Structures are given as structure tokens and as C-alpha cells.
Amino acid sequence: MKRIFVITVIILGFAGIAFSAGGVKKKKVLEQDYGNVVLDTNSLKAGVNPVLFEHWVHRKAFTCRVCHVDVGFSMKANEGGIRAADNMKGYYCGACHNGKSSFNGGEPLFAACSDKFDKDDMKRCLRCHSQEKAGQERETRREQREKAFRTFADNMPKERGGNGINWELAEENGTIKLIDYIEGLSTRRPPMTNQKDFTIGAKVEGVPEIIFSHKKHTVWNGCEVCHPDIFIGVKKGVEKYSMIDLFAGKYCGACHGKVAFPQSDCRRCHTKQV
Amino acid sequence: MKHLLIPVLLVILVTVEASANFNLPPLPPREEFGNILIDRTSEANGQQPVNFSHWLHRTKFTCRVCHGELDFLMKRNATEITERGNRSGKFCGACHNGKIAFRHNGNCDKCHNGEVGYSNKRFDDFMLKTSLPMTMAGNGVNWSAGISSGAIKPQTYIKKKSQDMNFEKELLLEAEMSIIPPAIFPHKAHAAWLDCDNCHPDLFNIKKKGTHFSMAEIMKGNYCGVCHLSVAFPMDECKRCHPGMRE
Amino acid sequence: MKKSVLGLFISFAVLSGLFAQPASIPNCAYAADESWKSDFEKVCGQTDNAADLSIEELKKSLEKCDALKSRIEALEATPRKIYLKRLQMCRNLLQFMLDSREKKIKPE
Numbered sequence A: 001m002k003r004i005f006v007i008t009v010i011i012l013g014f015a016g017i018a019f020s021a022g023g024v025k026k027k028k029v030l031e032q033d034y035g036n037v038v039l040d041t042n043s044l045k046a047g048v049n050p051v052l053f054e055h056w057v058h059r060k061a062f063t064c065r066v067c068h069v070d071v072g073f074s075m076k077a078n079e080g081g082i083r084a085a086d087n088m089k090g091y092y093c094g095a096c097h098n099g100k101s102s103f104n105g106g107e108p109l110f111a112a113c114s115d116k117f118d119k120d121d122m123k124r125c126l127r128c129h130s131q132e133k134a135g136q137e138r139e140t141r142r143e144q145r146e147k148a149f150r151t152f153a154d155n156m157p158k159e160r161g162g163n164g165i166n167w168e169l170a171e172e173n174g175t176i177k178l179i180d181y182i183e184g185l186s187t188r189r190p191p192m193t194n195q196k197d198f199t200i201g202a203k204v205e206g207v208p209e210i211i212f213s214h215k216k217h218t219v220w221n222g223c224e225v226c227h228p229d230i231f232i233g234v235k236k237g238v239e240k241y242s243m244i245d246l247f248a249g250k251y252c253g254a255c256h257g258k259v260a261f262p263q264s265d266c267r268r269c270h271t272k273q274v
Numbered sequence B: 001m002k003h004l005l006i007p008v009l010l011v012i013l014v015t016v017e018a019s020a021n022f023n024l025p026p027l028p029p030r031e032e033f034g035n036i037l038i039d040r041t042s043e044a045n046g047q048q049p050v051n052f053s054h055w056l057h058r059t060k061f062t063c064r065v066c067h068g069e070l071d072f073l074m075k076r077n078a079t080e081i082t083e084r085g086n087r088s089g090k091f092c093g094a095c096h097n098g099k100i101a102f103r104h105n106g107n108c109d110k111c112h113n114g115e116v117g118y119s120n121k122r123f124d125d126f127m128l129k130t131s132l133p134m135t136m137a138g139n140g141v142n143w144s145a146g147i148s149s150g151a152i153k154p155q156t157y158i159k160k161k162s163q164d165m166n167f168e169k170e171l172l173l174e175a176e177m178s179i180i181p182p183a184i185f186p187h188k189a190h191a192a193w194l195d196c197d198n199c200h201p202d203l204f205n206i207k208k209k210g211t212h213f214s215m216a217e218i219m220k221g222n223y224c225g226v227c228h229l230s231v232a233f234p235m236d237e238c239k240r241c242h243p244g245m246r247e
Numbered sequence C: 001m002k003k004s005v006l007g008l009f010i011s012f013a014v015l016s017g018l019f020a021q022p023a024s025i026p027n028c029a030y031a032a033d034e035s036w037k038s039d040f041e042k043v044c045g046q047t048d049n050a051a052d053l054s055i056e057e058l059k060k061s062l063e064k065c066d067a068l069k070s071r072i073e074a075l076e077a078t079p080r081k082i083y084l085k086r087l088q089m090c091r092n093l094l095q096f097m098l099d100s101r102e103k104k105i106k107p108e
Helices: A002-019 A055-059 A064-071 A084-088 A119-125 A136-153 A167-172 A214-218 A243-247 B002-022 B054-058 B063-069 B083-087 B120-129 B143-149 B187-191 B215-219 C002-019 C035-044 C047-052 C055-073 C077-101
Strands: A036-039 A051-054 A198-200 A210-212 B035-038 B050-053 B170-173 B183-186
Touching: A051 A055, A064 C077, A084 C077, B035 B054, B050 B054, B170 B187, B183 B187, C035 C055, C035 C077, C047 C077, C055 C077
Parallel strands: none
Antiparallel strands: A036 A051, A198 A210, B035 B050, B170 B183
């Protein structure tokens, strides 16, 4: 018996080596899909499609701070455990999607969730709970989303990677105007302390240094979004962040590669002239 | 005697596996090297597969244009190219729009012809017109030397420029067997054609302790084999990577 | 005479207590209409300029955070979940600032 077991293990081992595909490039996320998050705390269990949350729709009008600090959304999908009841009480999505709040002179935002399930309500539910399984509806929805994205993106300054939109530039030159404070929702804050730019050296010789700008990040984020959960602080002069960690979603990779511009264009951050 | 059976079988297995490393696939003629037939949905939709010629395109554009800016994947039939997409300026349609190159104009069989050697005749004409440095395998052309000598000047972007890193580090890669001299990897020669993210981190994850890029893996189409089997110069010319090799 | 005045007074007090309206609750669930919320906002509204606070101020703010925790834990499920997280983020940031100020860790 033992021998048969050993042989089986060895054969399986060789089979494993034969099937390991080490160098295949991952499929690239399309521009309109970049930053999309699928949320499914309870959706499937409750018999509805999971929620497809599109970051681009929201970041064109609001800072990260409003949602990730004031409203209390987690930086990780499904970590917060958002339930329909929470939304209906006016928390999480329901803080704005309540049928009454409106921004930038637009229509009042549709209310999130419902405890009734009649036809009209279902239409509203499907606006968010749209992550259908494969099928015609999914294709239709995909085309709608692509069209909506294109209409918006064509007027934005462009860059390579991610959404293909240079959000930083769009904010700087006023193409988009970000709402950072919502009355009745956001915490009143005195103006932020000025933080200086600083240089981070690269581990590999020949790679230009990074000039990190706090200012560029605090336009969008509150201090507590990054500190200390993502960045505990670095002893000056020691390069602590390896690209392996970053590509795996740690440190800068918590946002850059998921919602903020991806790490594919090295010179976007490694800007200091050698 | 019985208990020798398994070890003997294993030794045979390992030897067969190891020798499979150097069964290089047969090469097509030089004018056809790098040509592929794309058939993700063509035949299913009643069309002939598309013939695509790499040599024809690399004389005009670097790899990073199609495989970076235009989002073509480096795996045949993996990119979701559709006629509609092409007509709206995506993928092939980014250039084949009547402005940079011929567009969709009832001329379907210019591409949809199922002939992998469709552009072969143009190769010799091209070689006569351009004085490119020659080499042994693949297209018989040293494309990298062609850029350095200025014989070809492929464009590096169409609409969105990527930024150059000027990273020139050379890596010494030890071979699996001590009788084989090490391989030398030059970043500079590759950076002329590719962006950093064409390889990193998906194809080559930058690890502290070097991952071993074994010939077995490369021959399967991983690591260097993604390009250096059927598009860039193939493995037949050992000296191009292992400069110390004797013939 | 005194009894009837007393009785009137008592009935007035009871009636006004019955009919007293709470302060109008705004539409938004997050609005600071309760005392714990306004305390929370005062402490955690400092996160963006925590770099300007002195070590003493930071320590006092941390104490206030700890005091708030039990008050938030007494809330209903949803606001409890949200505000405990917000308090945690706020407290962690203030602690981070204090640590770097006291040279335990050096920020950039």
C-alpha cells in the first residue's frame, strides 16, 4: 500500500510540474472596468445579484475622504459587511442614495435598497445589483456601462493605464470639481497641515528615485486612510517598500493598481532625474 | 530486484524529461517566422482566420505599441478583437483606419484569408531595400542591431507616449548545467522594444533570490519563451544569449 | 389656593413633558444631533491637522477617544458598527502621530 501511495505522489508531482504555467501575462482590466469592485456580503444569499460598484462614477465628483472616512467604507471589499438594512437607515450607500440628496445641481439620487420587491423596486435594485452571471443581460449592461464611461472619459485628460484618465490633472485644472464636504454627513475639519514632498530611493541601482508628494494624495485622502494601516512610517534612509510587495497590493499597491493609476508606467512615480 | 524497478523507472522518466529540453520545434522559413493565424471567432462566424505578420509590423512599430498601448495580449486568440471594435478604433483599428494603414473597405480577405504565408513575397523585397544586419535563425534578421544601426526606425507610440526608463542593467543568469556558460540578459536591448510592464511583474516577477528560468519552462513558452520561440529570435542560436557557447 | 396652583403647575409640567418635541432630526443619519456625536466630531475632526497638535493635546485626544468607545458601543447595531470603525481609524492616526512625535517611529 505504502509503495502505491509513494508512486502516486511521484506521478502526481511530475504531472504538477508539467502543468505549471509560470510566465503567462494576466488579462488586462479594460479602462471602463478599472476600479470596479464586486460586493457580496449577503447578496447571493438573499437571492439578488452581487453589487457592481464603479469607482469612476463616484471619484469624478467626490474625494476618497468623503466615502472612506466620513461615510465609513472599508478599503477592502466585503470587510464592512454592508446590509440592505444599513442602507435603508441612511448609512453607507444610503447616506447619499436616499432619494433626497442631490449634488452639483443634479437630480436627487435614487434610494438604495428596499424591503418590498415589486416590479418598480426591482428596476432600482438592479442599478447596483447588476453583476449578473453570463448571459445577454450581462452583455447589454456591459455595453451601457462602456458607453457611459466613454462619454465621460472623452472629455478628460488622458494617460496610459487604469481608466486611461489622468485624474490628478483633471482635478488640478478644474475639469472635475471634487466635493470634499457634505453638510450633515462630513466631519467639520480645520484646514490640513502642509506636508512636504520627500524622496524615496530605489532598491535597484539605475532606477530613478521617487518623489513622493503628500499634497497630491491629500487632495483626495484623509491622513487616517493611509496611516497607520497602510504606511506605518519609514526610518529615513532605509528603502523598505519592495516592488514585489507593491505589486502584491501592499503599501502603494493598496490603491495603485486597483483604483488609482496602476504601477505599469514606472516613470509616473520614479520621476527624479538620475 | 523488485525494489529496483521504481528507481530505474524514475531515472528513465527524468532523463526523458531532461532531454525534451533540447528538442527545438521545427522552424518555418525565414520569411514566415513570426507569422500567426488568429482565429478566436473568425471561423465560428464563417470567416477565414486572420493572418498576422510580425516582421511586417515590427519594422514600423516597436512591440510596446501593440502590446502596451493597444492592449494586445501576447497569447494567440486571447485578445477580444471584434470587427465592431476594430471599426471603432480599438486594436487593429487603431492604425487600420484609413489614416495610418488600410481600413475595412470590403477588403476582408486582405486579412481574413487563412494563409499564414500571405506576406511572404514582400519579405525579400523588403530585405533588398533595407540593409539590415543578418543573423542565422528566425527571420534571419538581427532586428535589435537594425535599430542601433538606424536601418529601421520603428515608432514607439501612436497617441500616448510612455516614458523611457533608460535602465541598462545586465543580468548574469547561471545555466542549469555547469558545462553551459551563463546567459547574459541585457535590459537595454529589450527596453528599445518594450515597456517595463510588458514583462514585469506578470512574466518576470522581480524576486530577491533569482527565480530559475529553466530551459524546460522556456521551451514551453514561459519566461523568455513568450517571445523567443516564435516572434523574437528563436532558441536555435544559443550564442545570442549564452555568448560563451561553442558551436 | 396653594393646592390648586401646585396642581396646575404639576399638570403643566406633565403636559409640556408629553408634548415636547425632540430637536428636528435631519434627513441624514450621520448628522451630529447627539452629544456623543459632537464629541466624536471634535476629537476626530483633528485627524487632518494632527501634525500641528502638541504631545499633550494628542494625549488628551487619545483619552477622549477611549472615553467615547463605551458610549458608541451602547448604540444601535448599524451606527455602532460604523462609528467603532471610524473611532478606531481616528485613534490609530492620533496614536501614530504621537509615536512619531515621541520619536518612537520616524515618519518620512
